[in-house]
Amino acid sequence: MASEIEDDDGRPIKEGSILVSARAKYLVHTLLGAGGFGAVFKVRDMQSGEDFAMKIEKKLEKRKHSKLKMEVAILKMVSNERENSHFVQIVDRAKKEKFFFLVMTLVGKSLDDLKKEQPEKVFSVGTGIGSAMQCLEAVEDLHKYGFIHRDLKPANYAIGTADKIRTVYILDFGIARKYLKDESTVKAPRVTVGFKGTIRFASLACHNNRELGPKDDVESWLYLLVDLIQISGLPWRRLSDRNAVKKVKEECRGDRRGELLQDLECKEELSTIMEYIDNLSYSDKIDYNFIYDTLKLAAKICKVDLEDPYDWEVPKKPAGQ
Numbered sequence: 224m225a226s227e228i229e230d231d232d233g234r235p236i237k238e239g240s241i242l243v244s245a246r247a248k249y250l251v252h253t254l255l256g257a258g259g260f261g262a263v264f265k266v267r268d269m270q271s272g273e274d275f276a277m278k279i280e281k282k283l284e285k286r287k288h289s290k291l292k293m294e295v296a297i298l299k300m301v302s303n304e305r306e307n308s309h310f311v312q313i314v315d316r317a318k319k320e321k322f323f324f325l326v327m328t329l330v331g332k333s334l335d336d337l338k339k340e341q342p343e344k345v346f347s348v349g350t351g352i353g354s355a356m357q358c359l360e361a362v363e364d365l366h367k368y369g370f371i372h373r374d375l376k377p378a379n380y381a382i383g384t385a386d387k388i389r390t391v392y393i394l395d396f397g398i399a400r401k402y403l404k405d406e407s408t409v410k411a412p413r414v415t416v417g418f419k420g421t422i423r424f425a426s427l428a429c430h431n432n433r434e435l436g437p438k439d440d441v442e443s444w445l446y447l448l449v450d451l452i453q454i455s456g457l458p459w460r461r462l463s464d465r466n467a468v469k470k471v472k473e474e475c476r477g478d479r480r481g482e483l484l485q486d487l488e489c490k491e492e493l494s495t496i497m498e499y500i501d502n503l504s505y506s507d508k509i510d511y512n513f514i515y516d517t518l519k520l521a522a523k524i525c526k527v528d529l530e531d532p533y534d535w536e537v538p539k540k541p542a543g544q
């Protein structure tokens with residue numbers, strides 16, 4: 224499959240194309256995803272034979288903010304945050320006449336794809352809570368550096384390959400935003416802000432065109448957790464209209480309280496987390512340890528061991544067995 228991006232000679236970049244940086248030559252393999260301004264390919268370093276992911280962005284004069292520049296800036300900052308980092312490593316990058324590219328560690332399937340492969344289209348509670356904890360650690364690290372993600376959802380997290388199969392990675396910082404002015408001062412919120420992100424996982428503040436802060440990432444993260452483990456899904460999963468979704472999210476804090484977490488044995492613990500998040504405001508710091516501890520309690524109530532193999536580590540039984 225070809226992307227809509229052309230190389231400097233005007234040929235579409237596709238399987239078999241060769242792209243060169245100052246330090247390596249890359250053979251383009253498969254297209255992993257494509258959007259309006261760019262694409263992500265699996266590529267091979269022609270000298271070492273190693274596979275990587277390459278994100279390419281078209282150079283456009285009129286675009287004020289390059290998504291790729293933001294990704295590079297963030298990945299450079301956070302790369303060594305913890306031993307099992309939740310951020311992919313930058314391997315190489317280059318600026319060409321018509322496009323930029325970033326070469327990074329290749330990760331595996333997204334949590335969204337992996338969940339859809341399960342018989343009930345959701346993860347077991349142990350896998351859901353365990354992977355969601357990692358998703359939150361990634362967000363905690365990002366917040367530490369003064370950035371918010373603004374588009375957290377299962378499709379923006381992926382698992383590692385080989386010995387990193389138990390590690391969850393956060394992807395796509397294209398609409399991330401700096402919320403700290405300096406180490407300890409939060410930027411003054413703008414009066415009104417256009418909707419950004421994904422309707423299903425957007426926080427209420429986002430629906431209300433308010434400035435988003437760290438707590439809005441955590442609200443989206445909570446919707447992500449419910450999406451990963453609740454068989455009946457999020458109550459607004461069938462709606463696509465932004466206002467209709469907002470209405471159900473609001474009702475889930477009122478008359479329809481209970482519906483958001485209805486099928487879950489650990490509903491009380493998750494409801495405690497939701498209440499905690501709902502009481503935070505734009506500039507508040509997040510008590511991540513409180514959330515991790517409540518998640519551990521939720522795992523205990525559900526009698527699951529977070530150290531057990533994740534659903535994607537367990538070989539699937541052939542049909543009929």
Ligand SMILES: Nc1ncnc2c1ncn2[C@@H]1O[C@H](COP(=O)(O)OP(=O)(O)OP(=O)(O)O)[C@@H](O)[C@H]1O
Pocket residue numbers: 255256257258261262263276311327328329330331333378381394395396397
């Ligand atoms: N390091 C990586 N390794 C493997 N796959 C990746 C990697 N980074 C991104 N992808 C995949 O490439 C696709 C597009 O990635 P990403 O979401 O970062 O780009 P995007 O252009 O911002 O896309 P979108 O506009 O859909 O959000 C996704 O399917 C993602 O899982």
